[in-house]
Amino acid sequence: MIKQVLLYSTDGCHLCDDALKLCQSLRLSPTIIDIVEDDDLVHLYGEHIPVLLVEREEQALFWPFDAEQIKQYLKFYGIS
Template sequence: MEQTQLLLLGTEGCHLCEVAFKVLANIGLAEHIVLIDIADDEKMVEQFGERIPVLQDSLTKECLNWPFDEQQVIEWLDN
């Protein structure tokens, strides 16, 4: 069975993406996050371009949109 990954969708040079990564690092998730640069995928830019940073579960495709804080991430993960 495939294991879920936490994806942080963003793009290089995105200040909010850097802040979102720090939020995730603050709760010990930095090493579990896969950074996805949406700039290389036209469909992803269309879908997420105005929403980044977005935290996404790789299996369920459920998303937590910015802005989020540590507590919101913990609650999202618990659901």
């Protein structure tokens, strides 16, 4: 089963926009999750967005991150 890559974000977050552009530069199209829709996500990630997470994994990649860190993170979970 292919795991999705999630990007926890919210509208108007320039860092989230930067993180998405960085992902796209690596030909990665994460599923964008707006944390505003879920109080639990606001509690978990509200002060930390953008956050990249491989679906069904516990370890997330918190901002700031760069292209190399994204590659290493995805490689760790077997995603190329």
